[in-house]
Amino acid sequence: MTLVVDVRVRRGVFALDVALSARPGEVVAVLGPNGAGKSTLLDVVGGLLLPVDGTVRVGSRVLTSVGPSARVHVRPDRRSVGLLGQDPLVFPHLDARENVAFGPRAAGTAAAPARAAASAWLEAVGLTGLGDRRPRSLSGGQRQRVALARALAAEPAALLLDEPFAQLDVRTAAELRDVVRDQVRRTGTPTVLVTHSVLDALTLADEVVVLDHGTVVERGRPLEVLTDPAHPFTAALAGVNLLVGEVVRDGSGAALAAPDGLLVPCRTDLAAGTLAQVSFPPTAVEVAAPGAADGPDDRVVWHAHVVDLEAGTTGLRVRTTGDVLVDVPPALVGRVDLQVGALVRLSVPVGSMRVRRAPAARR
């Protein structure tokens, strides 16, 4: 059954207004900076917070409904909405099997069948034979697996994941992502994943919803949203350069008047004065000494100053005027003067640069 959320919450000056839906076995990732309203959204779906208006339902079953004529609020323990957070919160006084059996036992299943089911769940999350272990003697990753098995063993109608991989090391997180994806699909549980991580969104999500200041600023398939972001937060998260400004035209062609007085040439049909945005990945930018000979015609060229430097995944990542990030391959480091304040010549292939009208709703 499909999870449908369409709610509005007000907390002082903060207002949240989100609509999203997750089909069975589908993962919807909610991305957003701190304070965007991600946790508030989870609290509303989980039944810990009542919205001022809106509904939460799974299929035809209404969990929350607040409006002029209705006020439904199903208690958390009767909602059948599972939660897996950053902290596994495995019950310390129960062994792994009893932890997983907790949901079925609370639902009235007898001890023996509940334990048998728990063992099967532990097997499904890759913890075969560890049922008798106390949480204390399990690793962080194993505890998170127990927490996942425990959440799914309760057969929730929907599952909420709140940064569930944030405290795990890279490899453990990767393994657990696989387990989560497999189990969510196998059980057909509609799932909402709140995360800061692009990796989570790309590997797990079927849809991405980007939240900022309580409103949805962008949504779509993860790969599309993250490779062609329309919102500065998404761009920063995906590591893509996004410049917003007015189109200006002179004799030689069009350019985008970006912040910091930066003028980036671009090929566009947009009229002068239009608010537009340009995006391109840092790897597409080529750096050269200022005044170098103009290359082939299929590149846009501008000059900028070096603002700061940091180690990239291979070479250097250089921040230049207008917050434009440039990845400089190791071979080039040392051949071009990259001291802070130095003037450099940047160029981007026309094909790597996307130019379009800026979305109207922007903060």
Next chain:
Amino acid sequence: MTEPRDRHGVPRLLWAPAGLALGLLVMPIVALLVRADWQSLPSDVTSAAAVSALTLSLVTSTIATGVCLVLGVPLAVVMARSRGWTSDVLRALVTLPLVLPPTVGGIALLFLLGRRGLIGHSLDLWFGIRLPFTTTAVVIAQAFVAMPFLVLGVEGALRTAGTRYETVAATLGAGRWTVLRRITLPLVLPGLVSGTVLCFARALGEFGATALFAGNAPGVTRTMPLAIYSAFNGAGVSQGTAVALSLLLVAAAAAVLLAARAWRPGGAT
């Protein structure tokens, strides 16, 4: 001593007062052991009066502890989960008997449950129940002075445990009662055990409130502390008996503490 002396970074200046404090706590017991007449000890502690007092003490303290558990744990849960001024007021009310001299407690109980008391008058008039100077009065007096130890101990443990596990249990479909039974109480079991032990020990040693509210009738309200007081004041027996009975009470209290320590979940500290 193979470990460096300043391993824990304790200033040396603390050693002297710490030693004095320990001495103040331990030396009286040592003096008791030294003063004891070990010849007559066996006959003193097995005398009918001693056995009767000890039995009465153990029985009443156990019942009082049971009462404290049944009533005090719910109070602790309510306190721990209430917020703002409610919890402040509740905690102040619960702490009051703790800071009150037990004799004041005894007088207060008389004014509440005595034959002319606030409730005692009606109890006598309507049901013919007269509480003062009965074994029931002993239990009530003990519960009055011992309950705060249990409530405050359990409440503290509940606050430390927090509500995060309870929230998770609720998302797994557990109702409030199931959460309390299977998550909340097991999580605070160590606090519950230590609170119960303190509560029992306090009930066992209760004297002032009992003396005023329940009296000193042999076999009915003469618990160990009252028997010791009577013996010490020379009511028919020698001071040696008082010392012997005191040792018996010390032994009983020590046994309870040791048993609780061995039973504590999680094992050795």
